[in-house]
Amino acid sequence: MSSPDAGEEREGPVIRDKRRIDPETGKVRERPAEQKAAPGPAAESGTASPPAENEEIDKLKAQLQERTEDLQRVQAEFSNYRKRVERDRAAVREQALANVLTELLPVLDDIGRAREHGELTGGFKSVAEALEATLTKLGLQQYGEKGEPFDPTVHEALLHSYSPEVTETTCSEVLQPGYRLGERILRPARVAVAEPGEPPEPEEPKQEQEPTAEAAGEPDSSGESGSSDDK
Structure with a gap:
């Protein structure tokens, strides 16, 4: 049997090593130039996306923007509603507390008068001080x-x-x-x-002048009337 020539192609499976890491050196192998610039579908065809596909993409983007704005609006409305509820709840609590404290003010006035007169003693003093401390704690x-x-x-x-x-x-x-x-x-x-x-100094009352005899029409000392009527 004659040996095959050196230039003759060998038959059988061809094994290509496509591992990224070289098992001998442990370094990353560089990709061949033809694999680096692999053309995409658009490049292979040489044409851009059809207009109908672009319109569909724009339509989907507009719908996404609209849904996003709706979600943001609903979130803002819920946040305002929650703040308003919390504010109303605090106002109702404060009003109820104010009504109770207002009814207790006469009791505090009695305690103050008793303290001024030295009557706040014994157990009454302890109860009064405890009440005042509790009301102060409530605000x-x-x-x-x-x-x-x-x-x-x-x-x-x-x-x-x-x-x-x-x-x-x-x-x-x-x-x-x-x-x-x-x-x-x-x-x-x-x-x-x-x-x-x-x-200011008090104003002195004005003294009224007494009318004279002639102004009053009374007879003078000579017995004659002050009038000029003919006899």
């Missing part, structure tokens, strides 16, 4: 001090006077303390107000 604040500037939005003037010792309208005396709950005024402080300046 009730007492205000109104002697010597503070008069503010018609939080003070109610019951008495008025003048004083050279003040430079502005001042609360000269607190007749009844005021109470507030946060920014809400439950009861204004009832005070006596003093304005700067000297008190």
